[in-house]
Amino acid sequence: MQEQSRERYLCPEKEKMLHRNKKDSLSNQLRHSENRVPGLFSWPMGVLKRIARTFGLSEKLFVIVPPKEPENRAERPAFPARCIVFSDTDNDVNSVKNTLSFAGILDEKGEFKDNLEGITIFHTGDLIDKKNPDPSVVAYWQLLQHDALTKGCHIKLIVGNHEQEIWQKIRTGEKFGMGAKQAHWLNEFIESLDLFYVAGPVLFIHGYPTLEFLQTLLHFKKVTGKDLNCFNTDHYKKAFRSVNAMRLYAYVRENRQTNYLLYDVADASRYYKKQGRLVGAVLAQLKIDVVIHGHRPQHSGVQVDYEFGKWIPKVRMIGNDTIVRRNGIGATVIRMTSSGALDIVFINTKTESKKLRKKVQEDLVEPSN
Numbered sequence: 001m002q003e004q005s006r007e008r009y010l011c012p013e014k015e016k017m018l019h020r021n022k023k024d025s026l027s028n029q030l031r032h033s034e035n036r037v038p039g040l041f042s043w044p045m046g047v048l049k050r051i052a053r054t055f056g057l058s059e060k061l062f063v064i065v066p067p068k069e070p071e072n073r074a075e076r077p078a079f080p081a082r083c084i085v086f087s088d089t090d091n092d093v094n095s096v097k098n099t100l101s102f103a104g105i106l107d108e109k110g111e112f113k114d115n116l117e118g119i120t121i122f123h124t125g126d127l128i129d130k131k132n133p134d135p136s137v138v139a140y141w142q143l144l145q146h147d148a149l150t151k152g153c154h155i156k157l158i159v160g161n162h163e164q165e166i167w168q169k170i171r172t173g174e175k176f177g178m179g180a181k182q183a184h185w186l187n188e189f190i191e192s193l194d195l196f197y198v199a200g201p202v203l204f205i206h207g208y209p210t211l212e213f214l215q216t217l218l219h220f221k222k223v224t225g226k227d228l229n230c231f232n233t234d235h236y237k238k239a240f241r242s243v244n245a246m247r248l249y250a251y252v253r254e255n256r257q258t259n260y261l262l263y264d265v266a267d268a269s270r271y272y273k274k275q276g277r278l279v280g281a282v283l284a285q286l287k288i289d290v291v292i293h294g295h296r297p298q299h300s301g302v303q304v305d306y307e308f309g310k311w312i313p314k315v316r317m318i319g320n321d322t323i324v325r326r327n328g329i330g331a332t333v334i335r336m337t338s339s340g341a342l343d344i345v346f347i348n349t350k351t352e353s354k355k356l357r358k359k360v361q362e363d364l365v366e367p368s369n
Helices: 002-032 045-055 094-102 135-149 161-171 180-191 211-224 230-234 236-241 268-285 354-364
Strands: 082-086 119-123 154-157 196-199 202-205 290-293 316-319 331-336 342-347
Touching: 082 094, 082 354, 119 135, 135 154, 135 180, 161 180, 211 230, 211 268, 230 236, 290 331, 331 354, 342 354
Parallel strands: 082 119, 119 154, 202 290, 290 316
Antiparallel strands: 082 331, 196 202, 331 342
């Protein structure tokens, strides 16, 4: 009887030991396998393969590798020599393919061309639609990231308010017609996205940068001495602990609290007319000369250049939301010239031409020395 009781008492410990052994064994298998996808990415691979065939991407399974911390966390990453920036594609994939083909990055089969070393593809948020999120669109971008790397090209995805709102709704029980595993997978993807990215003199962000947010970044830089991008890990990612914490960065418009750092600026012209001098001063201290964002649709279908230049004259703010889903093509191309200056070209339905196609392809795929 005593022996039996002792066995029952030790049972939880044995279970813990077995669980640890099983976990270690699984970790070793994932670490040494090239055809396995860790954790939450293992379940949808059948879906990913079907999407890969649909969009002409590689069907090879891939391992999601977490990004490495920069060797010097105080050093800002240099601006990529060449990049193309998307925003607010809202579940649309065809416009992305059309634009990448126009830019000479994809071939006629929709596959990446060779020798794309040095090119970065940015997406500044709202790649999925908040009312009807399509997991296949997320899977497409993940496969695009994988296939781009094989050609020396990088893809950087930034969170938009659509992704943030989807995350909040799933956390509070909404599933959007998805199963529990799929909803969890989608939220894990959203949690992997950064709030912003700074490279060289350029800030990539989804919505309008508010004075409160920029002042917070400046304070972070002064106190920690770290690169601004470290704010994503040190602060923003920790907000995923609760829906209330996430509202600090969630571009909310209604019921905005005074401690919110990013919010939806209802009247941007009025806001920057009032705050532009201070915003410009903080951006100067952060050594940011160019801000490229989406979020606010440009119904003309054309990017807004030097937005609010009257009130922030030394900052080139670019509104890149050209409602690309409706127009079928649209992006901003940025190339660093040999002198260090940035050459910026806009792709949209009004600039689309053989002449522009040739220039963009020369700038991106065949850059001059």
